[in-house]
Amino acid sequence: MYFGLTFGRKVLLKKADVWLRCMCSVSKNDIKPLEYIRNIGISAHIDSGKTTLTERILYYTGKISKMHEVKGKDNVGATMDSMELERQRGITIQSAATYTIWKDHNINIIDTPGHVDFTVEVERALRVLDGAVLVLCAVGGVQSQTLTVNRQMKRYNVPCLAFINKLDRLGANPFKVLDNMRSKLGHNAAFLQLPIGKESNVKGIVDLIHRKAIYFNGDFGDIIEYGEIPEDMKNQVEEKRMELIEHVSNVDEILGEMFLEEKTPSEKEIKEAIRRTCIKKQFTPVLLGTALKNKGVQPLLDAVLSYLPNPGEVENYALKETDNGKTEKVLLNSSRNGSHPFIALAFKLEAGRFGQLTYMRCYQGKLSKGDTIYNFRTSKKVRLSRLVRLHADQMEDVDEIYAGDIFALFGVDCASGDTFILDRRLNISLESIFVPDPVVSMSINPVNTKDRDNFSKAIARFTKEDPTFRFQYDSDNKESIVSGMGELHLEIYAQRMQKEYNCPVNLGKPKVAFRETLVSPFEFDYFHKKQHGGQGQYARVIGILEPLPPNENTNLDFVDETSGPNVPKQFIPGIIKGFKMMAEKGLYSGHRISGVRMRLLDGAHHIVDSSELAFILATQGAIKQAYEEAAWQILEPIMEVEVVVPTEFQGPVMGQFNKRSGIISGSEGTADWVTIYAEVPLNSMFGYAGELRSLTQGKGEFSMDYVRYSPTTPETQEKVVMNYLESTGQLQAYLDAKKSSNKNL
Template sequence: MILLQHIKIAKTVSNTFLQRSPHIPKHVFRAKNDFTKYAEHKPIEKIRNIGISAHIDSGKTTLTERILYYTGRIETMHEVKGKDNVGATMDSMELERQRGITIQSAATYTLWKDHNINIIDTPGHVDFTVEVERALRVLDGAILVLCAVGGVQSQSLTVNRQMKRYNVPCLAFINKLDRMGADPNRVLTQMRSKMNHNAAFIQLPIGLEGDCKGVIDLIQRKALYFEGNFGDQIRIDEIPKDMRSESEERRHELIEHVSNVDEVLGEMYLEERPITENDIKGAIRRSCLKRSFTPVLVGTALKNKGVQPLLDAVLEYLPNPGEVSNYALREKEGSEPEKVLLNPDRNNDKGFIALAFKLEAGKFGQLTYMRCYQGMLKKGDSIYNARTQRKVRVARLVRLHSNNMEDVNEVYAGDIFALFGVDCASGDTFVIDHKMGLSLESIFVPEPVVSMSINPVNNKDRDNFSKAVARFTKEDPTFHFFFDNDNKETIVSGMGELHLEIYAQRMEREYNCPVVLGKPKVAFRETLVSPCTFDYLHKKQSGGQGQYARVTGVLEPLPPHKNTLLEFVDETVGTNVPKQFIPGVRRGFLTMAEKGLLCGQKLSGLKFRLQDGAHHIVDSSELAFFLAAQGAIKEVFENGVWQVLEPIMSVEITAPDEFQGNIMTQLNKRHGIVTGTEGKDGWFTLYAEVPLNEMFGYAGELRSNTQGKGEFSMEYSRYSPCLPEVQNKLIEEYERSMGIVPDKDKKKKKN
């Protein structure tokens, strides 16, 4: 009896503490209380899987925070930079809160008007572009956020290309109408000219900058005002008199743009039949799903205006998982893989199939994010990894709300969920029955462009260093780690300096292993200037079976748009080179391409045309032809004219007008070529192409020359021949590292 009383008192005390403690957010309890509401499985028509993507600092995370607040998922809103020591819900990593940027994509799910919306908030920085690739691969629709001041920026174009690659329909949301210099009309013009979108406003702003009061819904012909402390009270009113003529013009423009791509509305428009609200909405939905029209909404997430109509538009215009065609591949021997259309219907008895699109090390082991495309999965079921054929038992199924997990008993087609303790790689397919023979197309992974040497400060931290590297390389396919035998140093490669710097900081914070990053190394490439023939005989006789192989052909450069590729073509006729030895020649060529002989960089932009050769009935083997191909490349190195290629970056710089002269001088010093400029309201945007090798340290130089006002972003554009002085320097460094005495005559020949 006394024991029961003690337990009762303890429970009361703990509950009182939980209710009164200011350190524990209220929404923790709210989420627990309302969990049944979120755990309920909806019919497929009431599900939306969306991503929020944009250029860095366009307001993606702030918008996601508002969406979670208005849908009742969180009880209080917080700012991105964590001024209140809390930070945005989706920026769960300490580094994200300190820097005010998103580093990892974060998933959540919420309810709006009885629809379940799965949301992935993605980073905007180009260094974390693989996070956007992963998200768009598994999503059905997206919100493209554009800054009303910055407009269509470099990363906006990258995100647009990624949406096109995965055929993802999108809505555009012009954010930050409250900022000085906001101009949504300019942004719409840029969408049409730079992105080639057939886009039109479905909303107009009522006032800009400090006078931003609300938005006009062009379809319903109503004005919406967002009142209350947090903009959660929507007042619907008549359109202001001074905006009625503009509203009608824009509505007419909207109908014209949609009727150009939608047959039903087009016929009504040509026949001059009356067009209702439902007609316009239906036409927008049909054309949006086909990616032939992009509806443009406006608002300001920070000032809590325009978010609820955006959520309504997500339900009205973006597809549910049942309206998207997803295909799996079935391998067939000796032919192209067969495409199999997946059935997302939740009532079908087709087998479960899902894609692992992201890995993360959690408290309880590896957390694997998945998207289910067909069938259903229950807790306790066993599934197979289609690549490794390993069987995995599902002990726990969770759905994610940022860094919080909520257990569920089953998942269905269209759901985004996570599993624990599954050993797999990013892009693996999981099926319920390994006899299905199906696999989903993996994720496009861009090649890393920056390399740096890395070493732990203390040798005693080697174990933690190894654990950190193993985890990060598994989680992030753009983060590469290898040991350079020639230079005797460990190298990490990534998408940019910030990318590698973030991982160095994470090693110190999460693994207590401070590291030192060396000078960045750029991924140069070597290629031929003009075609060069080869005729190489590999002959070795030292008792017993010897080696004999002869290869004849041409090594030629590929055109500039293919200068990152390697091609091998078998043009042999007859039996001089038996077909079973051709793979050996190809392997020899690709092995030599790993490290060129000019400055130790990879070979690229080459086509190896094998035209003829010779073999010996006894002494020829695949190994002999492998070595003959390597000898042929060495022969071409001696006889051909070679050059070094370097990565060229598309750079976008924004700064006040008074610094334009200084910035152009800086770029000229860095061998940049200006490709265009734009100016507006005392600010200019300069577009240029600059070699990546010249861009290191530019961030600090730009800040010091523009009093901290300038900003820039860059992304990979192409490979192009480097300047002769850069090439000579690379050759000298390589020869010095290899202990080779430079041969001036040979160097002249190579140039």
């Protein structure tokens, strides 16, 4: 069996030699210069081939000796899908880290999930990466989760390459995918390669920069052969090469001047221009291939080295508190000489075989085994007995870690997003990770009461590992509630409790995270006074509660517009606290208040009897007054749903969206398949997976992503309110009061 590399016309190396070379080059004392390090993530919509691509990368770089498939038909499964549930379902649930060597470069790779329910795994991966590979399906193109991943890359300023995968599939059209990237994602993108052949007849790719055809031969595509461009493609190659130069020239001054002067840039000048613009996120190089058929992966690895930044080319900032209490940004130094203070971010927690495993990214300085580090948030210290590099569920001990490295520690008590420092006097921290709010809640309880201890252990572990998985006890309904990003998210954790803790659980009917908001502004003037011997309570708050614009209806806002001494500034935090406490559970339907701004205009205090508690109670009283006198409405999460079905089922599928109160926003497709886009309330989407399967004879697929909160229909609003009143025992009193008011009318 042989292994091929991309340099030379046809180079054959025994795989055993490559394996030995890779193992030797990751010795414990190996300190690579920054220029030889890449930290990348593989991100995409679900089922675009991320994990398959990562498996090929590990194989071609000699990290693994045999490739396995995602579905695990050989009862092994992909290397990066180390969890049993991942192999059973054929999906990635947790992001997994690994490292490998390609052309003497260290590449740290994080393979992320594609399903929206596990979006926090993508968030924390992109937070610590310097570059990414955005994988797109040659048939599906830009899909709903592709848009989400694209937004996440923008949030963390991560430059990316695009890899259009699955060229071998029926209906593959990379040219349409490129158009989607430009129109839907807003990328200034162009091909670096073109396919030789179509669909199942894809033979290889053409490198536009070097004007060479590349073929992937051998049983596993590991023998690279370069050849001349096919005659029937020469005109197309020149046309697309010029298009590439034009797109790069538009955002690069050096190449732009050459283009205007009608000079022909060399291959080296084109590659340097692509690198400059890619790092600045002004241009996205597009590569092609089919990971499953072992084509196009090695050139992608070359592109990672050529165009994505090393840790020294990315500006990373920390936050430092100044003497006057303000926060300023400080640029970190990523040099690997170890002369700067150590600072790292914990971005992922996982229960390992030897206790809690904490994934970290070192941004500055050096860390050695035996050092003592401090958690900036808690000030707790921990002495390091072990430093490891990760390869999926395997690990390798190392003695030292430098800036730019991704590593892991054992037994560190922390939360996701904590900053760690070596010098406790260093008053500096890193920006944490964006965590989206859960959108689905379900009741949960162990099947057997004797499993309560295991249930508690599982909940404690999972809520610590995953900030989007939350647990609370509802004292009104006397039930335990778990919240997450979707039905699949909660279902996976229920299965993990049974498999990992021997604690089967029952999940109740899903509950949607509705919100309550004001319909129109309400002026309040609430006076709280209580005297019962000793110091009393005295507080008055005057102001306006007003709804926020629709694009801000998930926020809460407080504005202090007071002037003068009527409400002393030391009581303002108490008013804010009272407002937020009431917002946790509204009185209309029991859901959180959002989309409301509280403007404090005036008030009154007493020199002796006023306190923070008095102003908390006064604020709560003002909110209760608003519930009695103002108009309120229920908001519900709206999901963007994308369904791919055979054309023959288009009518019934669109009809189902209408029944579910959905609005169809568009459709596109070919003669055989159609993609339907719709916006549907999450409350109407439960059970849709089974319905779609029955409607389309099991051929339909769908995905959905959160878009916004919008007012519910009057019918849904009344149902939600009635359910809440019934659960709290207030329904009969409400119906009696309503009946009485109708009689008076």
